[in-house]
Amino acid sequence: MELWQVPLSFSRLRMFPFFDLAHYVASVLALKEQRGVVEVSVRSPLACWFSAMLYCFGGSVLSSLMLGEPPVAFLAKTINILLASSVWYLVFYCPEDIFCRCFSFLPLRLLVAGMKEVTRTWKITDGIAHADTVYKDACLIMVAVGWARGAGGGLISNFEQLVRGVWKPETNELLQMSYPVKVTLIGAVLFTLQRRQYLPIAKHNLVFLYTIFLVVFKVKMMLTRCATSPLAPIEAAVGQMFFGSRKTPSKVKGESATSSNGSSVCDQPSEQHHESAKKKQAKKTE
Numbered sequence: 001m002e003l004w005q006v007p008l009s010f011s012r013l014r015m016f017p018f019f020d021l022a023h024y025v026a027s028v029l030a031l032k033e034q035r036g037v038v039e040v041s042v043r044s045p046l047a048c049w050f051s052a053m054l055y056c057f058g059g060s061v062l063s064s065l066m067l068g069e070p071p072v073a074f075l076a077k078t079i080n081i082l083l084a085s086s087v088w089y090l091v092f093y094c095p096e097d098i099f100c101r102c103f104s105f106l107p108l109r110l111l112v113a114g115m116k117e118v119t120r121t122w123k124i125t126d127g128i129a130h131a132d133t134v135y136k137d138a139c140l141i142m143v144a145v146g147w148a149r150g151a152g153g154g155l156i157s158n159f160e161q162l163v164r165g166v167w168k169p170e171t172n173e174l175l176q177m178s179y180p181v182k183v184t185l186i187g188a189v190l191f192t193l194q195r196r197q198y199l200p201i202a203k204h205n206l207v208f209l210y211t212i213f214l215v216v217f218k219v220k221m222m223l224t225r226c227a228t229s230p231l232a233p234i235e236a237a238v239g240q241m242f243f244g245s246r247k248t249p250s251k252v253k254g255e256s257a258t259s260s261n262g263s264s265v266c267d268q269p270s271e272q273h274h275e276s277a278k279k280k281q282a283k284k285t286e
Contacts, residue, residue, distance in 0.1 A: 007208035015122050020080060022115035024087040027055040027153065029103060029112075032091055040164045041092045047163055052088040053081070054160040059152030063127050063145050067134055110219050117214035120180075121207055124150040124187045128195055139192055146188035151181045179221075179229040183214065186231075 013019070031037055031052055041048040053074075054061065060074040075081060090099040103109055127149025131142045148155060154173050161168060173181050187210055193199040194206050217230050229235070 007202075007204045010211070011204035011207045013118070015119055016080070017083065019115050019119050019122075021083060021087070022112045023119045024056050024084040025091075025103060026112050026116040028052050028084075028088050028091045029100065031055045032100070036166065037164065038092070045092075047165075048092060049085065049088055051160050051163050052091075053084065054156060054163065055153050056084045057152075058154075058156050058160070059123050059127070059149040062148040062152035062156055063130070066141075066145055066148055067131065110222060113218050113222060114215045117218050118211055120150050120184060120214060121187065121211045124184060125191055125203075125207065128188065128191050132195065137196070139196060142192045142195065143185075143188045146191060147185050150187065151184035154178055154181045179231065182229065182231055182235075183217075187214075 037048065037051070040051075057074040057080075061071045064071045064073050094100070103112065124146045128142045128146040130149075131138070131145035135141045151173075153160075158167075158169060158172055161171070170176075190199065190206065190210065191203075194201060194203055199206070221227075221230075
């Protein structure tokens, strides 16, 4: 096979069963790492299972809701549900935690994480194609559905937490967008532009390049244990260009609390109290 045929062959990969299995393993392992999930698995296995299914099929649920389709349609994929449920059971209830210990081996964990990123690309493209069949040439809907299909597990994280009895609205992905959600949004925009022929590149080449980008940076972040998004410099430049740099309320408050002679307002009452105490002491001595 010649080099130029690699992207075309790569774009024809089948996700089931191996890549889907890797997606389920990575998703359920990520769920188990959340605080309090192990206790929930003991107290209520049904709630734990439902949370795991939202981690695995959150993109399908959210995209179906956006397109006015039944959100339980993913349950029709019986084989996928059984496969994901088997992974869930092994992750939480395998004796001596053998299953999780196996996947704590770094090379195997990197392999699973890389395969999960491959499925992200396929989910984005499938979501965009599905949205295009329902709403023809509606670019914004294509972007939104592709984003939801590829990063649905993160976008509905608040609902998933609510299933486990946790309510943290401050963790909303729109307020604190994580790297996977950001990079999925970028991918949804790129593949929508390509589908509408605004981007002069073949789909299989874009699929190949975007997937390589996802896998390389995911592996790099795991090896370096760096939580900083590789998109941070671009975000800072774009934010500075279009939205300007504004002082945060805490910073402004801190600056306003500082007097011109270098002492803060909070220090002034203590100084006044010290002076009054000295005057009282002088009166007593008189």
